[in-house]
Amino acid sequence: MANQVDPALLVVSAHAGDFVWRAGGAIAAATARGERAKVVCLSYGERGESARAWRDGKSLEEIKDIRRGEAEAAASALGAEIEFFDAGDYPLLPSPELVDRLVHVYRDVNPTVVLTHPLIDPYNADHPAAARMALDARILAQAIGYPAEGEPLGAPPVFFFEPHQPEQCDFKPNVLIDITDVFPQKRKAMESLVAQEHMWTYYTDLARRRGVQVKRNAGPNLGFSTDTMGEAYVRYYPQVAEVLS
Numbered sequence: 001m002a003n004q005v006d007p008a009l010l011v012v013s014a015h016a017g018d019f020v021w022r023a024g025g026a027i028a029a030a031t032a033r034g035e036r037a038k039v040v041c042l043s044y045g046e047r048g049e050s051a052r053a054w055r056d057g058k059s060l061e062e063i064k065d066i067r068r069g070e071a072e073a074a075a076s077a078l079g080a081e082i083e084f085f086d087a088g089d090y091p092l093l094p095s096p097e098l099v100d101r102l103v104h105v106y107r108d109v110n111p112t113v114v115l116t117h118p119l120i121d122p123y124n125a126d127h128p129a130a131a132r133m134a135l136d137a138r139i140l141a142q143a144i145g146y147p148a149e150g151e152p153l154g155a156p157p158v159f160f161f162e163p164h165q166p167e168q169c170d171f172k173p174n175v176l177i178d179i180t181d182v183f184p185q186k187r188k189a190m191e192s193l194v195a196q197e198h199m200w201t202y203y204t205d206l207a208r209r210r211g212v213q214v215k216r217n218a219g220p221n222l223g224f225s226t227d228t229m230g231e232a233y234v235r236y237y238p239q240v241a242e243v244l245s
Helices: 018-032 051-055 060-078 096-109 126-141 180-192 199-218
Strands: 008-013 036-041 081-084 113-116 158-161 175-178 230-235
Touching: 008 018, 008 096, 008 126, 018 036, 018 060, 018 113, 018 158, 018 175, 018 180, 018 199, 018 230, 036 060, 036 096, 051 060, 060 081, 060 180, 096 126, 113 126, 126 158, 175 199, 180 199, 199 230
Parallel strands: 008 036, 008 113, 036 081, 113 158
Antiparallel strands: 158 230, 175 230
């Protein structure tokens, strides 16, 4: 019999806020089930996603401290661990060193599910860069000869979470999840990101719209509430199954 792997979620986020807006519901749902959830923030979003702090005259290091504190509070609200690579943003530049660090995280967490950005985003090159590194690290973590502690990785499914402008990113969701029960935690996490307060309403409304699609695609009379909240994802690798369902 194959060894059972404890469920674990790994989220690779380009900036300090991305994991909250796009995957906060999935993270909160995982931790509510008693699963481990680990978020890696490759950068703090200090240059490109902290406009308010720059307008307030904050220094670069002050902004990093602000964004780190916000992201830590958000992760706590979701029940997740968080690690910061401080790799810089705008641009976030892929490197062998960053990929190697991610390989070590993969080996430590041994995720059963991985969430990251889509590979296309004409408005923010940091997002595809993060996705590419997340995918490259997954492949290397599977190699038995790669020099990192821990066992070689299996084949955890990778899901791309929803970008801010999905139509321009060729984002066509094929997975919808119901996050109604944990949306209060996601909202609390969003409200931790004071530097991006303008996003709170947008992502609350998006969750509502995706909730409508959750109900529509689940069929009638399955007990969904009228205020169902949802998140949308694209599965990157094929699903393996014995029965189509």
